[in-house]
Amino acid sequence: MTGASVGMGRATAVATLGDRAAVARGSAGLAGAVDEVRHAGGEGLILPVDVTDPKAIDRADQPVVDAFARIDVWVNNAFAGVVAPFPQATPDECRRVTEVTGLCCVFGTRAALSHMLLNNRGTNAQVGPALAYRGIPLPSAYCGAKHAIQGRNAFLRCELLHEGTRARTTMMQVSVVNTLQFARVLSHVPGRARPGTPVHEPDLAARAMDHAAAHPRRLAVWIGGSTVAPPVGNALVPGLLNRYLAYGDDAQLDESEHAGTGTLWSPADTPRGGDFWAPGPFDVESRPGGAQGMDVPQPSMGRPGRLHRLWGSALRTQDVPQRGRFQLGPSRGVWPLRAGGRGKPA
Secondary structure, eight states: OBSOSSHHHHHHHHHTGGGOEEEESOSHHHHHHHHHHHHTTOOEEEEOOOTTOHHHHHHHHHHHHHHHSSOOEEEEOOOOOEEBOGGGSOHHHHHHHIIIIIIHHHHHHHHHHHHHHHHTOOEEEEEEEGGGTSOOSSBHHHHHHHHHHHHHHHHHHHHHHHHTOSOEEEEEEEOOBOSGGGGSSEEOSSSEEOOOSSEEOHHHHHHHHHHHHHOOOSSEEEESGGGGHHHHHHHHOHHHHHHHHHTOGGGGEETTSOOOOOSSSSOSOSTTSOOOOSOOSOTTTEEOSGGGOOOOOOOOOSSTTOHHHHHHTTSOOOOOOSSOEEEEOTTSOEEEEOTTSOOOOO
């Protein structure tokens, strides 16, 4: 798991419990994540690695194999972002976002496949929001990196099928989650970046990501009804969707908060920083995990840039059990299946 010191990465690492979690990134957050894994009865391995360094990634996979005998699942979740009009984002900033968010998937997947192909088993899981299919104003470098991840995942899945191996790759399209992601981006605009709605808790995404990574039967798994809206809208009414998103940049900013310097060049959990754990600052408006998660709001056209509410209202997302199975169903978003069996939608 890359990017495991905070947010969804950390929540997913802890959710694996006894399945053992090998985590990679900064310092204080990694130590806290591993403590949680061990407290829950699992095993953790700390690997502080710069995910933009392919040689460092190649060196990191061997300790995992030495500790756990093999690599069953490799999750590419590292993230960096810049919020700015495209001309104001510097070339170095765009390059850094592309390396951390995009190329880390190339380096991580290559390192993992070197072992998975030998064992004829294993799953590579790429974390990508719906922005992999439809970009929005301001986070241009991030949207571009996620779009590239989606394209590489599609080609790699086809290539692995061609090779006849049981190693697999899948995309996990995650809805808006209450993490520190929005406070850790570098911003060139007034106000702090903030998510749209609905917002879900990290543990909800973690359980779905854990299952999706272990059962990569699909090209992509959609976690949360609102993730389906951008690709559906892009396929049916691309012009209309483009106009809505073009005027929705105000919904991405909280003018009451000051913009931060972000963690583009160094992690926040340094000796001068601290352990930031998984959840973010949007507890008041977030929908809790567990059985209350992933319901979709009623349609609202009251504010530009939120067309996903209209599309999301056409989807029906069931409650999520503590330990169940997830799969994509026609026009129903993500189905939680009955634990221990294939089940069927309610």
